[in-house]
Amino acid sequence: MNTIEVRSLTKWYGSARGVEDLTFSVEQGEIFGYLGPNGSGKTTTIRCVMGLLRPTGGESRVLGERVVPGRATQHLRIGYLPGDFRIWPGLTARRALGVLAAFGDNDTRTRVRREELAERLDLALDRRVGDLSRGNRQKVGVLYAFQHQPEVLILDEPTSGLDPLVRQIVLDLIRQAADGGATVFLSSHDLSEVSSVCVRAGILREGRLVELAPISNIVQQGERRLKVWFVEGTQVPPLPVDRLPGVRVVEQEPGALHIAYQGTADAVLKWIAQFPVDRIATPQTSLEEAFFRYYRKDACSTAEDNDNTPSGGDGS
Amino acid sequence: MTSASRPKFPFALLGFWLRRILPVWALIALMIFLIQIAVCGIVHDNQGIKTLLNFLDLLPSFVKTALGGEALQVGNVSALIAIGYQHPLVLLLLMLFAVGVPTSLLTGEVEKGTMELILSRSITKTQVYVCAGALTVAGMFALVMVMFFGTFTATRIYHFEEPVSLYPFFRAAINGGLLASAVGAIALLAASVFRHRSMAVGVAVAYLVVNYFVAVIAEWWPRMGFLKPATLFQYVNGPRIFREPAWPVGDMCVLAAILIGAAIAGGVIWHRRDLPL
Numbered sequence: 118m119n120t121i122e123v124r125s126l127t128k129w130y131g132s133a134r135g136v137e138d139l140t141f142s143v144e145q146g147e148i149f150g151y152l153g154p155n156g157s158g159k160t161t162t163i164r165c166v167m168g169l170l171r172p173t174g175g176e177s178r179v180l181g182e183r184v185v186p187g188r189a190t191q192h193l194r195i196g197y198l199p200g201d202f203r204i205w206p207g208l209t210a211r212r213a214l215g216v217l218a219a220f221g222d223n224d225t226r227t228r229v230r231r232e233e234l235a236e237r238l239d240l241a242l243d244r245r246v247g248d249l250s251r252g253n254r255q256k257v258g259v260l261y262a263f264q265h266q267p268e269v270l271i272l273d274e275p276t277s278g279l280d281p282l283v284r285q286i287v288l289d290l291i292r293q294a295a296d297g298g299a300t301v302f303l304s305s306h307d308l309s310e311v312s313s314v315c316v317r318a319g320i321l322r323e324g325r326l327v328e329l330a331p332i333s334n335i336v337q338q339g340e341r342r343l344k345v346w347f348v349e350g351t352q353v354p355p356l357p358v359d360r361l362p363g364v365r366v367v368e369q370e371p372g373a374l375h376i377a378y379q380g381t382a383d384a385v386l387k388w389i390a391q392f393p394v395d396r397i398a399t400p401q402t403s404l405e406e407a408f409f410r411y412y413r414k415d416a417c418s419t420a421e422d423n424d425n426t427p428s429g430g431d432g433s
Numbered sequence: 434m435t436s437a438s439r440p441k442f443p444f445a446l447l448g449f450w451l452r453r454i455l456p457v458w459a460l461i462a463l464m465i466f467l468i469q470i471a472v473c474g475i476v477h478d479n480q481g482i483k484t485l486l487n488f489l490d491l492l493p494s495f496v497k498t499a500l501g502g503e504a505l506q507v508g509n510v511s512a513l514i515a516i517g518y519q520h521p522l523v524l525l526l527l528m529l530f531a532v533g534v535p536t537s538l539l540t541g542e543v544e545k546g547t548m549e550l551i552l553s554r555s556i557t558k559t560q561v562y563v564c565a566g567a568l569t570v571a572g573m574f575a576l577v578m579v580m581f582f583g584t585f586t587a588t589r590i591y592h593f594e595e596p597v598s599l600y601p602f603f604r605a606a607i608n609g610g611l612l613a614s615a616v617g618a619i620a621l622l623a624a625s626v627f628r629h630r631s632m633a634v635g636v637a638v639a640y641l642v643v644n645y646f647v648a649v650i651a652e653w654w655p656r657m658g659f660l661k662p663a664t665l666f667q668y669v670n671g672p673r674i675f676r677e678p679a680w681p682v683g684d685m686c687v688l689a690a691i692l693i694g695a696a697i698a699g700g701v702i703w704h705r706r707d708l709p710l
Binding site: 167168169170171186187188189192193195197199201202203204205216217219220221222223261 | 440443445446449545546547549550551552553554555556557558559704705707708
């Protein structure tokens, strides 16, 4: 079952494009990564799904219900963390979170969960929000999203401003929520965090979805890597670029060659086989590298081709 | 939307906002209450009245007109007590609340970024607007009731040579409450339109100031008399309320129409507007 469905979602701010023709869905229990640089339309998508913005076209559905702007569609079942989390600075964290919980169902379970989370994140709930550091304010935001144990978590850059230890705790919380059946929509431009918790991700560029696929597919697309160590004393041979199209040298070390290639490894391996090889490794292409490919100028045309046919295929 | 998932009325938001505005409301109410006591203290004896009238004679004629005009005479105690209802300080306090509350609740939360949090909970945009409007109007009527209670209390504290009928004061208070609520609705409309509180306050105050000066000019310069119906202040006619026994139904209807019209227009704009942008 799809918990979040977005169909042909388009949002224009006057003549400026927010997002255009987005179609994707997120299944129940899935942690879906939503990637893109600043201004690519991540927050616009989220605000449309939350019903805070009125889309210019298309629609979104949450937990099977069509999102009507301004009608708080299924908000009791959603935990939301805005990208720019700001809360009443004059209130203590406990009071502010209590007020927000009271706008839904502020039951005992929520209060107990709040205290548990505060202890886990090492957050002093009795301090005024205005006196907290940026990182601690972000912790308040995390508590806000998680305190009522929602079925859907919509998190816009949840680990922004957090130190690595707390970041890990937040990622654990996300994993635990998903293990408990919650659906997580995680917007971020921190690629390592997306690759560590998400199975599938969508990549936005200038308001359009340019990729929608499992993380492993995103990483494997485009260039692949080989690192070859030659037998000691072997002169590292020059790469015949003219005979091996799509192959390039990433790095050359004494006795070793780090090669990037596209397509199959057949031609590269046949060429390497001519020399005495000590060992071969296939370094993992990082998500960062895959991600940057979508934003390199020379990748623009390829990405444009992908605009309407993300590799996720079925859009789910 | 299914009825099962329709958000309940957010009494929690109403309570939260009420606690936020209560200190300001209480301060304004106290000042208005004390002004009524002070006015009654001045006008309860003839010597005080004479001193007051001599002072008013020194001021420009439109000031005396604004405070009651020819009705301000020795022996007309009701008109003199009613100075407390038309005193610029009282009007200023009422307008402060009328403009400050809706702009603080709506635009203030938008500007602080907390409106996004409020709307991410189980509260619709219309409910947020209704809460702000309800607190503004209820707060205004509570203030005018405090004003009336001030008069009531003062007539029990001070001895007047002739009996003072409180009923015209009650009518004047309700009429004044409608005027202040209409101003509140204009401020609500401004708060629905603008993103920054300073802009919303500025527009609402500008509207008020223009209305006030048009009312003064139309009163003071006969050739500009045709402008009278264009100002809000035309619809609170103190001397007539004290002179005639009936309720000023026509004036009240105009004010109620402005209140409802501005509130509905603001509600439509608020609902259609993208938030939190």
